[in-house]
Amino acid sequence: MDRIFRYEIPTTIEFGNGAVNFLQNHIAALNGTKALIVTDPGVEKAGVARVVSEVLEKAGIPYEIFNEVEPDPDIEGVMKGKELALEMNCDVILGLGGGSSLDTAKAIGLMLGNKGHIRDYVGINKVPNKGKPVIAIPTTAGTGSELTIWSVLSDKLQKVKLSVGSSFNCPDLALCDPELTLSLPAKVTAATGMDALTHALESYVNKATQPISEGKSLQAMKLINENLRTAVAQGDNKEARYNMLLASLIAAMAFNSTRLGLSHALAMPLGAYFHIPHGTVNAILLPEVMEFNLVGNISKFREIAKLFDMPIEGLSPRDAAYQSVVAVRQLKQDIGIHETLSDFGVTEKDLNLIAEEAMESGNVPVNPRLTSTEDLKNICRAAMGMKG
Ligand SMILES: [Fe+2]
Structure with a gap:
């Protein structure tokens, strides 16, 4: 205000x-x-x-x-x-x-x-x-x-x-x-769709968002939840393709005025050094970043869980918020994105450089949770499949 x-x-x-x-x-x-x-x-x-x-x-x-x-x-x-x-x-x-x-x-x-x-x-x-x-x-x-x-x-x-x-x-x-x-292959549809979701979601929870962008983010996330699975499973489904292109456009209208968050901060050096397709690297990082950011904006993550139709009734606000992470992991599984950062050759010895470069991004200061270089390394470790 x-x-x-x-x-x-x-x-x-x-x-x-x-x-x-x-x-x-x-x-x-x-x-x-x-x-x-x-x-x-x-x-x-x-x-x-x-x-x-x-x-x-x-x-x-x-x-x-x-x-x-x-x-x-x-x-x-x-x-x-x-x-x-x-x-x-x-x-x-x-x-x-x-x-x-x-x-x-x-x-x-x-x-x-x-x-x-x-x-x-x-x-x-x-x-x-x-x-x-x-x-x-x-x-x-x-x-x-x-x-x-x-x-x-x-x-x-x-x-x-x-x-x-x-x-x-x-x-x-x-x-x-x-x-x-309509002719876009399923793998590219899945990865690019997750990029659009990351745009809408990172813009929605970050500290630079504002009411116009928030509304657009919610609309985009709803369209993605309702259409991405179908667009991947049935590439020729005109309604799903229409709604996904609309979602990606609306997500861009949201983040154009707000910047993004840690997924996009890390996606830059990971893309530059390991040539991981942009949508894929965001899809790999997003649930790990959400889990880290959860405490920075519990009410917004709870809203996302609701929007993804997760069963949150009776749950504490924190547990309800966590359901947004479960929802995004489910979506990733459903559309066939199973890779980790390790599959692209990222190893422990690369993390210093990746985290230090990511810290320079303008997407870090707007992130909903204060972030250190060590935090970014931990997010990468989780995205490498190294989490307990
Ligand atoms: Fe992106």
Whole structure:
């Protein structure tokens, strides 16, 4: 009650099955004359890039394709994409794919209006100018990058992940077409869905949250609880896919103004050193982080348990809150995420470095429980399957 909060979503949202078929109208509205499609080989192989390029061809809009985005996208890829856009006179950037493609597309757009290297803009609000218009078209339901201020990039030489956060990095339009997610494999659906859940949940319990984000987090968690299992078990279930893309978008609307928590703080170095897919590492960490954080916000964790339909009647507030951890573990099991950090090669001797780097994250100060480096190491130990 004693603080002023801020909520900002500069991105326009267009959402619905078949929404991508009207892409040409949005390009025209942004005064675009030639598009650069930024994507990755997997999206191309699944035929999704073809859907977009056919819409452009029918509308007579020229385009180029930059299809070199890799998982944990490198900063040099951004600079290469920017050069291609300049060389080919592209004036609107279409990000098409999961978080890696969208984060790269956003950063390319940004660099078309700013000097130097993307490395110069790491941090929050370091970018002086708006770049070229960006339309983000997600093909996974998890990242939320289609409307967030963040691009998470890698410096593969230095083995670090770098975050660029700026309202100029928000896409002009999030064009969300759930039909584009129908071909997503079950494993990716599960991991990205858990990323969306981690966004909603970490935003909901953290110290920086505010009433608008809280409402969005609750809505997103409810949709995920009701739809993620079906989306994984039946990839072609249109209703589950629709609701999961909606959930991921709404979760992003929640955390864009609040930051996250310890799962995301640890996910950065663990992703950089061990190349664990972002959704998977969050899924591994989330229940362990929740168990640690429980005492920091018992009433909120109790609310989460309720929302997950856990039997909490007659339980003490603390025991009811713990049921939220049980619920998330159950969800993980149901969608087939059984890995531990050890399965990705993380060992005891790595924990100092991981914990020290995670402590630098802006997600640590907002966490609901005061956290030490040793606490982070203990969370990692639990996520390695080393707990009693
Ligand atoms: Fe995430």
